Amino acid sequence: MTEERHHPRDHRIDGPTDVGGHEVRTEATTLPVLPGDVHAYDTQGTSSRTLWGDAWRRLRRNKLAVVSIVWIIMIVIMTVTADVWVVPLFGDPLAVNTTPGSNLQSPSLEHPFGTDKLGRDVFSRVVYGARVSLTVGVLAVSISLLIGLVLGALSGYRGGLTDTFVMRTADVFFAFPYILFAISLIAVLGPSYRNVFIAIGILGWPSIARVFRSSILSIKENEYIDAARAMGASDFRIMFRHVMPNAVAPIIVYGTMSIGGAIITEAALSFLGMGVQPPTPSWGLMLSDAKSLMFVAPWLTIWPGFAILTTVLAFVLLGDGFRDALDVKMKD
Amino acid sequence: MPPLLEVKNLATQFTTRDGIVKAVDGVTFTLEAGETLGVVGESGSGKSVTALSIMRLLQEPQGKIVSGEVLFKGEDIVKMNDSQVRSLRGDRIAMIFQDPMTSLNPVYRIDRQIGESLILHKGMSKKEAFERTVELLELVGIPHPRDRARDYPHQFSGGMRQRAMIAMALACDPDILIADEPTTALDVTIQAQILELMMEMQQRTGAAIIMITHDLGVVADMADDVMVMYAGKQVEYGSADEVFYNPRHPYTWGLLASLPRHDVDEKTCLNPIAGQPPSLINVPPGCAFHPRCTYARPECRVQTPRLLNVGGGHLVACPYSSEESPEACGVLPRGAGAQ
Amino acid sequence: MLKYVVRRILQMIPVFIGVTLILFVLRAPGVLPGDPVRMITGERGISDALRDQIIQKHGLDQPLVTQYRLYVQNLLQGDLGESYQRGRPVTDILADKLPNTIRLALVAIVIEAMIGVGAGIISAVKQYSFSDVLVTLSTSVLVSVPVFWLGMLFQIFFGIKLKEWTNGAIYLPISGMSSAQFPDWAHMILPAITLASVSTAYVARIMRSQMLEAGGQDYIRTAEAKGLTRRAVILRHQMKNALIPVVTFIGIDFGVMMGGAILTETVFSWPGVGREIFLAVGQRDWPIVMGGVIIIVFLVMIINLLVDLSYAWLDPRIRYGGAAK
Numbered sequence: 001m002t003e004e005r006h007h008p009r010d011h012r013i014d015g016p017t018d019v020g021g022h023e024v025r026t027e028a029t030t031l032p033v034l035p036g037d038v039h040a041y042d043t044q045g046t047s048s049r050t051l052w053g054d055a056w057r058r059l060r061r062n063k064l065a066v067v068s069i070v071w072i073i074m075i076v077i078m079t080v081t082a083d084v085w086v087v088p089l090f091g092d093p094l095a096v097n098t099t100p101g102s103n104l105q106s107p108s109l110e111h112p113f114g115t116d117k118l119g120r121d122v123f124s125r126v127v128y129g130a131r132v133s134l135t136v137g138v139l140a141v142s143i144s145l146l147i148g149l150v151l152g153a154l155s156g157y158r159g160g161l162t163d164t165f166v167m168r169t170a171d172v173f174f175a176f177p178y179i180l181f182a183i184s185l186i187a188v189l190g191p192s193y194r195n196v197f198i199a200i201g202i203l204g205w206p207s208i209a210r211v212f213r214s215s216i217l218s219i220k221e222n223e224y225i226d227a228a229r230a231m232g233a234s235d236f237r238i239m240f241r242h243v244m245p246n247a248v249a250p251i252i253v254y255g256t257m258s259i260g261g262a263i264i265t266e267a268a269l270s271f272l273g274m275g276v277q278p279p280t281p282s283w284g285l286m287l288s289d290a291k292s293l294m295f296v297a298p299w300l301t302i303w304p305g306f307a308i309l310t311t312v313l314a315f316v317l318l319g320d321g322f323r324d325a326l327d328v329k330m331k332d
Numbered sequence: 333m334p335p336l337l338e339v340k341n342l343a344t345q346f347t348t349r350d351g352i353v354k355a356v357d358g359v360t361f362t363l364e365a366g367e368t369l370g371v372v373g374e375s376g377s378g379k380s381v382t383a384l385s386i387m388r389l390l391q392e393p394q395g396k397i398v399s400g401e402v403l404f405k406g407e408d409i410v411k412m413n414d415s416q417v418r419s420l421r422g423d424r425i426a427m428i429f430q431d432p433m434t435s436l437n438p439v440y441r442i443d444r445q446i447g448e449s450l451i452l453h454k455g456m457s458k459k460e461a462f463e464r465t466v467e468l469l470e471l472v473g474i475p476h477p478r479d480r481a482r483d484y485p486h487q488f489s490g491g492m493r494q495r496a497m498i499a500m501a502l503a504c505d506p507d508i509l510i511a512d513e514p515t516t517a518l519d520v521t522i523q524a525q526i527l528e529l530m531m532e533m534q535q536r537t538g539a540a541i542i543m544i545t546h547d548l549g550v551v552a553d554m555a556d557d558v559m560v561m562y563a564g565k566q567v568e569y570g571s572a573d574e575v576f577y578n579p580r581h582p583y584t585w586g587l588l589a590s591l592p593r594h595d596v597d598e599k600t601c602l603n604p605i606a607g608q609p610p611s612l613i614n615v616p617p618g619c620a621f622h623p624r625c626t627y628a629r630p631e632c633r634v635q636t637p638r639l640l641n642v643g644g645g646h647l648v649a650c651p652y653s654s655e656e657s658p659e660a661c662g663v664l665p666r667g668a669g670a671q
Numbered sequence: 672m673l674k675y676v677v678r679r680i681l682q683m684i685p686v687f688i689g690v691t692l693i694l695f696v697l698r699a700p701g702v703l704p705g706d707p708v709r710m711i712t713g714e715r716g717i718s719d720a721l722r723d724q725i726i727q728k729h730g731l732d733q734p735l736v737t738q739y740r741l742y743v744q745n746l747l748q749g750d751l752g753e754s755y756q757r758g759r760p761v762t763d764i765l766a767d768k769l770p771n772t773i774r775l776a777l778v779a780i781v782i783e784a785m786i787g788v789g790a791g792i793i794s795a796v797k798q799y800s801f802s803d804v805l806v807t808l809s810t811s812v813l814v815s816v817p818v819f820w821l822g823m824l825f826q827i828f829f830g831i832k833l834k835e836w837t838n839g840a841i842y843l844p845i846s847g848m849s850s851a852q853f854p855d856w857a858h859m860i861l862p863a864i865t866l867a868s869v870s871t872a873y874v875a876r877i878m879r880s881q882m883l884e885a886g887g888q889d890y891i892r893t894a895e896a897k898g899l900t901r902r903a904v905i906l907r908h909q910m911k912n913a914l915i916p917v918v919t920f921i922g923i924d925f926g927v928m929m930g931g932a933i934l935t936e937t938v939f940s941w942p943g944v945g946r947e948i949f950l951a952v953g954q955r956d957w958p959i960v961m962g963g964v965i966i967i968v969f970l971v972m973i974i975n976l977l978v979d980l981s982y983a984w985l986d987p988r989i990r991y992g993g994a995a996k
């Protein structure tokens with residue numbers, strides 16, 4: 001019986017062979033691919049080319065970030081549709097109920113979070129309170145972004161006197177403890193819903209400007225900017241095509257986390273009476289009421305604060321997730 | 333008497349997210365007192381990891397010595413416990429690193445850093461350690477050593493810092509000094525001074541030196557024996573004369589051929605080795621060098637070459653090289669060209 | 672080092688001026704919506720004669736530059752105006768509240784430093800272990816917690832519930848600075864912990880990342896190569912380098928803490944400047960509000976300057992600055 005033996009030469013592929021079966025070599029060859037050779041594909045089996053594609057994939061893998069996104073979307077949906085489902089089920093957040101004994105009820109099936117001192121259902125107030133918090137958060141950060149990005153870009157790209165002036169102004173803003181500055185600003189403008197997000201927005205620009213400016217500065221130094229310029233690209237084109245995409249990443253991270261910060265600040269201001277005014281439901285305001293009723297109705301403290309915690313935490317974790325996903329240096 | 337250092341089949345691996353990195357895959361050599369071993373190779377060839385493995389300085393648990401022996405005066409370092417290894421480090425085996433600026437702690441004075449090993453290993457008091465430090469600094473050529481000893485690292489120049497590092501390494505009079513690219517971060521003029529200093533110190537103390545470098549010129553100057561590494565594997569090992577004048581591995585041929593030569597018209601193109609060093613996670617099957625080897629045969633893809641003794645302790649990891657000719661790739665003809 | 676010190680002080684001056692400018696702008700007529708007289712007197716109705724007097728005294732009908740000059744002059748003399756609602760100068764009202772705030776802040780800083788640094792070191796040394804995960808997660812959580820809510824929860828738990836469950840045997844005071852049942856220091860416990868909580872999270876985070884960064888440095892490898900024990904390497908080499916930025920952070924955090932103080936003092940009824948500001952807000956007594964803000968702002972600026980300077984002393988690269996010889 002003849003055995004089949006595999007000689008190494010039998011594993012040859014296309015390529016000219018001489019009589020002896022040796023492949024004919026040309027200069028500096030790389031050997032042809034054998035089946036079973038291992039190639040360096042990434043773990044998904046696809047080679048990802050773009051920064052954003054990569055980042056998105058990494059983000060999806062980050063469980064905490066995914067949970068955060070889901071939570072935020074849930075809150076948004078819950079609060080946007082609140083008129084539809086909260087009011088019929090639990091009651092109007094603004095509906096004062098003067099029937100004796102209907103106020104300060106502890107949690108029950110009808111009022112899962114209880115009722116407050118004016119007989120209003122706490123659960124529906126918490127849900128509606130999300131509107132205030134989210135709106136203030138987003139609007140305030142938008143204002144900060146608007147001012148901060150412009151000033152940061154000017155500062156970073158122009159340099160020189162503009163830079164010094166902008167950064168010194170930022171330093172002055174930084175010298176004030178945040179909440180105190182907000183309080184003073186609102187003291188002058190008058191406490192109201194609108195003034196809250198204006199004040200938070202105005203106070204937020206220095207951090208954003210600083211972050212953006214340092215991104216721009218470090219990118220400006222990079223050689224590929226010189227290369228682009230050497231190719232004849234205009235300043236504007238350079239800004240847009242090269243500087244911006246890289247500078248945007250830290251802004252996304254910082255902006256997301258700022259929304260969380262803005263929500264807490266709004267709550268703090270409302271707690272102190274410098275924010276949203278009653279009867280608009282705001283989590284901070286609800287906590288302020290709860291404070292004076294602590295001995296009588298401790299449950300009033302729990303839910304508004306918990307709402308703040310989970311909402312802000314979602315934004316913070318999401319920001320963290322963005323940072324991990326977009327940080328090129330950590331790419332393995 | 334057992335040799336000072338005997339490394340047998342050392343293999344070190346790192347576990348990373350992307351796979352297992354075979355940083356060192358089978359290294360064998362012997363070192364006696366007063367000798368200098370030059371370890372050459374490209375970045376990523378495993379030279380530094382070999383040194384770190386000898387001193388058990390790997391980051392655990394990612395880095396591990398998976399097999400082999402490192403016999404220091406007959407005792408296996410691989411099998412020692414932490415406390416035994418620590419007593420060797422700095423005292424019997426010392427190491428200096430590539431970048432003296434970052435290798436010295438910026439917040440402590442020089443005398444404190446040099447004195448640290450003296451106090452730890454020799455039981456000296458702070459005063460005794462200081463005096464010895466001043467002596468050492470003088471020995472390595474630092475002017476006004478008594479004053480300079482109280483300086484911080486950032487107050488020294490690059491060359492001086494490296495001298496200080498050498499002083500620190502030699503403080504306890506070690507048997508072996510491992511130098512990992514000690515001159516790479518320095519100016520060319522300072523490089524020569526530092527190398528001279530090291531040789532002088534070796535004369536004086538009788539220590540053995542393991543010199544890790546990618547610069548063949550440095551090796552030619554100093555080494556008694558040479559070990560060439562590629563992709564974590566040892567491809568050639570022998571006396572310096574043998575390796576330089578009778579190289580037997582295609583990679584060594586490539587290295588020597590790629591050196592710029594002063595006896596040739598400057599318009600002649602340089603001869604780099606084509607291709608890139610492989611990833612240590614996906615080492616090519618068979619002989620690691622085969623994708624870039626001008627002389628590769630089909631067998632090279634399949635068989636992992638063992639180190640063969642081609643005479644007098646000269647080891648080569650290529651079974652076919654004697655059939656090929658080094659002159660074909662432009663390397664120095666046999667026996668030609670002295671310093 | 673002298674160069675560094677001088678440079679930092681010089682840099683402070685424009686910031687100082689800027690701060691006074693902003694404070695002035697907040698009050699000045701025409702720049703922001705609002706009546707400057709109201710800012711000076713509060714919301715109480717005042718007679719026309721008083722109104723004229725005030726306009727005279729603060730030069731409100733003068734050009735802005737003059738007003739600014741008067742304002743700064745007053746500030747430098749320590750005149751923060753007068754609370755017309757209470758009929759006393761602001762400085763008087765706030766002067767004896769300030770030490771209470773500072774005391775609380777100091778205790779909070781000690782807590783924050785000890786726990787934060789310790790947690791940071793442990794979590795960096797035992798990376799990926801349970802304690803590391805705990806620290807990393809809890810810092811994210813603590814950063815998201817509204818400080819005042821945390822305080823209220825402490826009050827409910829330690830003050831009310833604990834008392835209920837142990838029938839009045841064990842509990843902590845939750846308001847005020849002193850009382851019959853408790854020694855004074857017991858009153859500080861809950862407010863100080865609350866005040867320190869968020870900052871502790873930050874300190875732990877920063878200490879951890881500084882330790883990790885220091886751990887990756889070459890000099891750590893050198894230290895190990897010399898045969899030092901792991902503990903010696905961590906404590907002597909890694910920690911000292913990591914601590915420097917952390918110490919300066921703690922100093923700067925003082926400013927943030929001052930902002931948080933107003934919330935904590937309000938929750939715990941701690942008689943400090945923060946609480947005064949809060950009460951004044953309720954009364955719309957703006958002079959006290961602005962006065963309190965001014966005091967705290969300047970305190971923070973001075974502390975920041977001191978912290979900056981201490982950094983120069985701690986880091987030998989700056990202290991013995993100077994190029995290689």
